Amino acid sequence: xxxxxxxxxxxxxxxxxxxxxxxxxxxxxxxxxxxxxxxxxxxxxxxxxxxxxxxxxxxxxxxxxxxxxxxxxxxxxxxxxxxxxxxxxxxxxxxxxxxxxxxxxxxxxxxxxxxxxxxxxxxxxxxxxxxxxxxxxxxxxxxxxxxxxxxxxxxxxxxxxxxxxxxxxxxxxxxxxxxxxxxxxxxxxxxxxxxxxxxxxxxxxxxxxxxxxxxxxxxxxxxxxxxxxxxxxxxxxxxxxxxxxxxxxxxxxxxxxxxxxxxxxxxxxxxxxxxxxxxxxxxxxxxxxxxxxxxxxxxxxxxxxxxxxxxxxxxxxxxxxxxxxxxxxxxxxxxxxxxxxxxxxxxxxxxxxxxxxxxxxxxxxxxxxxxxxxxxxxxxxxxxxxxxxxxxxxxxxxxxxxxxxxxxxxxxxxxxxxxxxxxxxxxxxxxxxxxxxxxxxxxxxxxxxxxxxxxxxxxxxxxxxxxxxxxxxxxxxxxxxxxxxxxxxxxxxxxxxxxxxxxxxxxxxxxxxxxxxxxxxxxxxxxxxxxxxxxxxxxxxxxxxxxxxxxxxxxxxxxxxxxxxxxxxxxxxxxxxxxxxxxx
Numbered sequence: 001x002x003x004x005x006x007x008x009x010x011x012x013x014x015x016x017x018x019x020x021x022x023x024x025x026x027x028x029x030x031x032x033x034x035x036x037x038x039x040x041x042x043x044x045x046x047x048x049x050x051x052x053x054x055x056x057x058x059x060x061x062x063x064x065x066x067x068x069x070x071x072x073x074x075x076x077x078x079x080x081x082x083x084x085x086x087x088x089x090x091x092x093x094x095x096x097x098x099x100x101x102x103x104x105x106x107x108x109x110x111x112x113x114x115x116x117x118x119x120x121x122x123x124x125x126x127x128x129x130x131x132x133x134x135x136x137x138x139x140x141x142x143x144x145x146x147x148x149x150x151x152x153x154x155x156x157x158x159x160x161x162x163x164x165x166x167x168x169x170x171x172x173x174x175x176x177x178x179x180x181x182x183x184x185x186x187x188x189x190x191x192x193x194x195x196x197x198x199x200x201x202x203x204x205x206x207x208x209x210x211x212x213x214x215x216x217x218x219x220x221x222x223x224x225x226x227x228x229x230x231x232x233x234x235x236x237x238x239x240x241x242x243x244x245x246x247x248x249x250x251x252x253x254x255x256x257x258x259x260x261x262x263x264x265x266x267x268x269x270x271x272x273x274x275x276x277x278x279x280x281x282x283x284x285x286x287x288x289x290x291x292x293x294x295x296x297x298x299x300x301x302x303x304x305x306x307x308x309x310x311x312x313x314x315x316x317x318x319x320x321x322x323x324x325x326x327x328x329x330x331x332x333x334x335x336x337x338x339x340x341x342x343x344x345x346x347x348x349x350x351x352x353x354x355x356x357x358x359x360x361x362x363x364x365x366x367x368x369x370x371x372x373x374x375x376x377x378x379x380x381x382x383x384x385x386x387x388x389x390x391x392x393x394x395x396x397x398x399x400x401x402x403x404x405x406x407x408x409x410x411x412x413x414x415x416x417x418x419x420x421x422x423x424x425x426x427x428x429x430x431x432x433x434x435x436x437x438x439x440x441x442x443x444x445x446x447x448x449x450x451x452x453x454x455x456x457x458x459x460x461x462x463x464x465x466x467x468x469x470x471x472x473x474x475x476x477x478x479x480x481x482x483x484x485x486x487x488x489x490x491x492x493x494x495x496x497x498x499x500x501x502x503x504x505x506x507x508x509x510x511x512x513x514x515x516x517x518x519x520x521x522x523x524x525x526x527x528x529x530x531x532x533x534x535x536x537x538x539x540x541x542x543x544x545x546x547x548x549x550x551x552x553x554x555x556x557x558x559x560x561x562x563x564x565x566x567x568x569x570x571x572x573x574x575x576x577x578x579x580x581x582x583x584x
Contacts, residue, residue, distance in 0.1 A: 013122040015130055018189040021100065021116040022057040023181045024072055025173065029110045030164060045069060050165055054173040055180055056065045057573075075114045079104050092145075094138045099129055105142050107149040111159045115145075119190065135516060136189070137523040140197045144188045147199075150241040157428045158437055194496055194518050194555060199240060200504025201229020201247075214475050219465050221455040224479070225250055230502070231479070237455065239429060240502070246444065254522035420445050420469045422454075429455065447476045451536045493571045495545075496581070505579060510557060514538060518555045521546035535568055543568040552576070 032050040037043055048069050057063045061222070079093050095102040099116040117132040156162075162169040187196055204226065211232065215222055219230055224232040225246045233243070295534065296527035422442040431438050456464055467475075481482065494508030496518075510518070517538055525531050525546050534546040543558040546567055558568045 001408070008465065013124045016121055016123050017366060018120045018129075018133070018136060019118050020058060020181060020185040020189065021118045022055070022059075022071060023184075024052060024062075024075070024114045025054040025111070025177065026052045026072055026114065026158075027111050027159075027164065028076060032165065035429075048073070053159075053165065053169065056178055071116070072114070075102060075104055075112075078102065079112075092138070092142045096134065099127060101136065101138075103138065103141055103145070105145045107146065108159050113145055113149065114214045117141075130377065135520060136192070137197075137519050139526050140192065140519060142187070142190055143197055143567050144184055146185065147241075147244075148177075150178050151244065152180075153437065154239070154241040154245060154429075155425075155429050157439070161428075161437070179518070192516070192519060194510070194515050194522065195506075197519065197522065198496060198498050198504060198553070200498045200502045201540075203499065203503040203505065204228070204231055206232055211475070212281050214467065214471055218454065218467060220457055220460070223451075223453040223455065224451070225451040227251070227254060227449050231450070236432065242427060242442070242455075245427075246451055246453055249444065250446065250449060253446055255447060408579065418469075420447075420472050422464075422466055424464075427455075431458075447473075448480045450476060450479050491577070492559035493556055494553060494559070495575065497555070499579065500551060500554040507575075513540070514542075514544060514557045517544055518546065518557070522555065535565060545572055 023328065028051055030051045032047060034043060034046050034050070040358070045065065049065060052072060055063075055068055057068075072510050078095050082093050084463065091107070092103060092105040094104075099121060101119060103117070105113045107113060119129055119136070121127045121129045121133065156172050162172075206224075211222070219235045221237045222232065223230065223234070223237060223242070223243070223246060227250055229247060230243050323393075406550055420552060422443045422445050424441055426439050427442045428437045429440050430436070438458055440458055441456040441464065442453060443456065443464060443466055444451050446452075452475065454466060491510075494510050494514075495506075496510070497505045497507060516537070521534050521536060525534055525548050532548055536544045536546075538544050538557070541561060543563055543565065545554065545556040547554040547556075554572065555571060556568075556575065558571050560567060
């Protein structure tokens with residue numbers, strides 16, 4: 001009989017997470033001057049392609065010009081169709097499909113950032129979407145695009161400040177947005193989190209007297225940033241992109257996290273630092289011959305321990321017996337059978353001290369002092385032959401007079417050993433007067449995981465006027481040790497709150513399901529201008545709370561399994577009372 005062909009049943013399909021299909025930046029109002037040719041279709045394609053300032057795709061092997069133009073043309077058509085039906089003041093357009101999501105965001109007039117997202121699906125031929133694949137928040141995605149553009153504008157200026165089209169602009173866009181596309185996918189698509197959407201830092205309060213005398217003579221704006229976020233910034237400076245950039249500079253200087261070493265168990269054998277396992281734990285079970293043979297091997301490694309017949313070292317004098325030494329008045333302790341001073345062990349350890357420079361002189365210096373001179377002060381001095389002797393020094397008594405000098409004043413008077421080198425970079429900052437972005441110079445210096453930055457005025461020219469080394473060093477001295485935020489505390493009601501503009505308070509940790517649900521609640525409360533508070537029941541039968549006001553933005557998970565709406569409201573009021581009584 002022919003063998004039976006048995007086919008194994010396919011296993012369960014894997015879930016492919018959401019990913020970025022392609023990412024485009026274009027300007028439909030660009031009218032390039034292209035010479036006419038006999039092929040009109042080719043001329044039209046060149047004009048359309050000139051409007052695309054940046055393009056990247058996940059598809060391997062590159063994308064043809066025809067496919068790229070069709071993708072951008074689809075976005076233009078859907079955007080025009082949506083504007084024709086509904087007039088909206090929002091800066092983005094979102095098109096939801098069964099397997100994909102299109103987002104078109106306009107950071108500047110006539111400039112558009114367009115991306116296509118492949119939603120989470122099963123790894124099969126049909127690529128069926130999984131449950132919850134449409135749960136990605138449009139507002140969170142647009143917020144991520146806005147942050148990326150703000151960071152680009154800080155370093156390179158607005159799109160409109162460049163010559164369009166130009167080779168220099170294409171190079172700048174390729175370097176920045178190629179890396180940004182990968183970072184955006186990992187942050188907002190692969191593992192979205194409410195913390196990434198909310199922009200804030202742990203609250204740290206510095207006393208006003210720390211900056212006294214340093215801020216008065218400063219030309220420009222002052223910003224101080226620590227490992228966890230900003231410590232101080234002038235009220236006139238409200239640029240989140242600049243704070244993110246300076247905070248990243250501090251993060252790059254921090255050492256990598258320490259890896260905890262495993263604790264050895266009782267049965268593990270410890271070795272010496274130079275890798276020799278002496279096996280001292282088994283001395284009680286070995287014979288004297290085996291101990292001598294083991295130390296012979298060690299003596300072969302250490303030159304001065306090895307003793308042979310042809311050794312050039314001076315042989316030691318014979319050791320007198322115990323009875324003779326006791327008659328001379330020398331205390332002798334008989335060496336036991338397993339004593340470490342017996343045989344080669346004591347000699348080996350002594351000679352090893354000579355090898356590593358740890359041995360003491362063989363002839364110690366004896367000092368005799370008369371009884372009548374015991375009360376006299378003594379000082380040590382060296383004689384010509386190198387021996388140490390003690391002499392009387394009664395003519396120079398030690399006398400210390402107290403002085404009324406404050407330690408802080410003494411430290412401030414010390415001149416630094418070297419000049420502080422300030423680093424700098426040109427950044428684009430919005431002018432307070434006319435709202436136009438202008439190029440200014442940002443200088444900073446990092447010491448002790450703290451960054452002090454000065455944003456110079458617009459008309460500043462090199463050499464720049466910066467604080468002197470003495471004042472800056474003294475400022476770092478006073479800042480060190482006073483910039484530690486409150487540690488992350490555990491709470492029965494995990495929550496994330498944004499107080500004011502950028503002060504974030506975190507209590508406990510949110511699980512993935514609750515985190516995603518709170519993202520949806522934030523989207524709902526952000527879209528509805530008349531909605532200020534949402535209480536929802538989660539799949540785990542717990543209350544989720546989203547609350548927003550002018551001074552507070554709170555997202556909380558009430559911890560009790562049998563909690564009621566009253567318990568959730570009480571938890572929110574308790575948090576507000578414990579954090580300064582912010583009015584909600």
